[in-house]
Amino acid sequence: MSPTLRIVAALLVALSAGAVTPVAAQETTPSFVVALDDDGSAAVTLTLTYDLTDQEETDAFEQLQNDSDARAAARSDYRARMAAVANDSENAADRNMSIEDASIDLHTEGDGSLGVVELSVSWIGLAAVDGDRLTVTEPFASGFEPDRQFTIRAPDDYAVETAMPEPSSGTQNSITYQAGVDLSGFQASFGPIRTGGDTPTERTTPGGTSQPGFGLIVAGTAIALAALLARRN
Amino acid sequence: MRRTATALLALLTVTAMLVAGPGAALAQDDGNQTVDENATATPSPDENASNESEEDENASVSPGERLSAVIGVQESELEGELGSRAFGLAVARAASDERLAEVVGEEYNETNASVQALERRRAALEASRENGSIGQGEYESRLTVLAAQSHVAQQRANLTANASMGVPSDLLEEQGINVSSIQELKNNAANLTGPEVARIAQSIAGEGVGAGFGDEARADDGDRGEDGDRAANQSEDANQSADEGNQTAADGGNQSESPEADQDANRTDSGDDSSGPGMY
Numbered sequence: 434m435s436p437t438l439r440i441v442a443a444l445l446v447a448l449s450a451g452a453v454t455p456v457a458a459q460e461t462t463p464s465f466v467v468a469l470d471d472d473g474s475a476a477v478t479l480t481l482t483y484d485l486t487d488q489e490e491t492d493a494f495e496q497l498q499n500d501s502d503a504r505a506a507a508r509s510d511y512r513a514r515m516a517a518v519a520n521d522s523e524n525a526a527d528r529n530m531s532i533e534d535a536s537i538d539l540h541t542e543g544d545g546s547l548g549v550v551e552l553s554v555s556w557i558g559l560a561a562v563d564g565d566r567l568t569v570t571e572p573f574a575s576g577f578e579p580d581r582q583f584t585i586r587a588p589d590d591y592a593v594e595t596a597m598p599e600p601s602s603g604t605q606n607s608i609t610y611q612a613g614v615d616l617s618g619f620q621a622s623f624g625p626i627r628t629g630g631d632t633p634t635e636r637t638t639p640g641g642t643s644q645p646g647f648g649l650i651v652a653g654t655a656i657a658l659a660a661l662l663a664r665r666n
Numbered sequence: 667m668r669r670t671a672t673a674l675l676a677l678l679t680v681t682a683m684l685v686a687g688p689g690a691a692l693a694q695d696d697g698n699q700t701v702d703e704n705a706t707a708t709p710s711p712d713e714n715a716s717n718e719s720e721e722d723e724n725a726s727v728s729p730g731e732r733l734s735a736v737i738g739v740q741e742s743e744l745e746g747e748l749g750s751r752a753f754g755l756a757v758a759r760a761a762s763d764e765r766l767a768e769v770v771g772e773e774y775n776e777t778n779a780s781v782q783a784l785e786r787r788r789a790a791l792e793a794s795r796e797n798g799s800i801g802q803g804e805y806e807s808r809l810t811v812l813a814a815q816s817h818v819a820q821q822r823a824n825l826t827a828n829a830s831m832g833v834p835s836d837l838l839e840e841q842g843i844n845v846s847s848i849q850e851l852k853n854n855a856a857n858l859t860g861p862e863v864a865r866i867a868q869s870i871a872g873e874g875v876g877a878g879f880g881d882e883a884r885a886d887d888g889d890r891g892e893d894g895d896r897a898a899n900q901s902e903d904a905n906q907s908a909d910e911g912n913q914t915a916a917d918g919g920n921q922s923e924s925p926e927a928d929q930d931a932n933r934t935d936s937g938d939d940s941s942g943p944g945m946y
């Protein structure tokens with residue numbers, strides 16, 4: 434093998450080794466997520482997680498999964514309590530709000546070592562609708578203290594226009610605050626993505642970077658190698 | 667040679683373009699909110715909670731403060747429910763008095779630590795309110811969460827006491843506990859809150875704050891919520907046998923919600939109608 438090809442081969446091996454980053458399945462973490470619809474309503478989901486460290490905890494979680502009455506009670510409680518919050522928010526925001534529907538989901542992750550409970554309600558009128566702009570204030574603007582990651586996500590064809598205070602992270606259509614952030618004076622607005630071929634921009638979490646897929650790296654190096662081999666032939 | 671160098675350069679350039687990440691991390695707000703836990707004030711359980719009329723209490727809690735309380739209470743209740751079920755299974759599966767004593771001892775130690783932590787947090791909360799570092803609304807919101815956690819601790823203490831009955835005293839003492847210490851634990855847990863705290867918690871998060879989801883747990887606290895009647899089925903006793911299987915999925919008599927749709931692998935319930943919020 435010529436020195437040139439040895440160098441190229443070594444580069445490819447090095448690049449391949451560095452580019453193969455095993456993608457570990459992301460484990461669910463505690464969160465409070467508001468998923469907005471374009472009519473101002475939202476699915477509001479509270480996610481709770483429990484480490485199932487022994488057989489009794491695992492079986493207890495399974496019991497709860499199988500206990501329809503207990504699940505119904507938890508679901509009903511969440512709905513009733515969120516209805517009270519919506520009632521307060523309605524008065525504060527001077528806009529009709531209501532809670533409809535409620536659901537509860539229990540499942541395990543991580544080979545059964547993590548129990549996940551998701552409680553969700555449909556909140557009508559959570560965001561103010563002004564033309565095609567969605568604006569969210571209450572109940573997050575008045576003393577809400579997130580004890581877990583808090584995310585507001587607009588429809589996929591929307592983008593964040595304003596967000597106060599500065600989010601911890603986010604994407605084109607979502608903002609996320611970490612636990613403990615002071616949300617005094619909170620306000621966030623979202624609007625439809627304007628024409629012009631906007632490409633999604635990734636707002637990364639601190640300490641992270643955005644990387645392309647491994648497939649692109651392979652394709653790029655393969656093209657270059659093919660050019661080298663063609664020259665050699 | 668020149669062509670080789672050019673090809674190598676092209677390879678390196680392509681690779682560099684593909685690997686470089688374009689994103690920049692946003693600044694992270696690392697704000698923490700802490701209550702001064704070094705405060706030395708030791709208020710009585712209910713005195714400070716009753717400084718304002720009930721009407722003023724309701725008006726002083728903002729929507730966001732109520733939401734914070736709701737989230738904390740919901741989490742505490744589910745955690746308590748899972749904990750009591752797990753303890754019941756451990757008790758039922760104890761194959762000997764020695765093992766049962768170990769199970770009781772472990773639960774005693776965990777519950778005792780929890781009670782002590784709740785006592786400290788309650789004292790710190792009272793001090794923070796007294797020194798003006800938090801307002802009435804935030805105080806009541808945090809107090810409501812503490813009330814839920816305190817109720818859970820009370821339940822755990824009661825379950826511990828129940829499970830210890832019939833365990834030979836010498837085996838309990840090998841675990842560092844006895845009838846007196848268990849009774850003291852129950853008393854300390856019961857003293858974490860009082861009627862005023864319960865009233866504040868109820869005004870924010872409804873009746874039965876901290877109660878489990880079985881009927882036995884709720885019988886002492888009454889129904890809560892605005893969506894109809896609770897099911898009148900028997901709940902599982904904490905000392906129930908570990909061989910119990912799935913419960914029958916009878917509709918719980920909650921007249922405002924549609925029948926539940928159970929799945930095999932995961933358990934998902936939707937209320938009201940089929941157009942409920944999607945699962946996340």
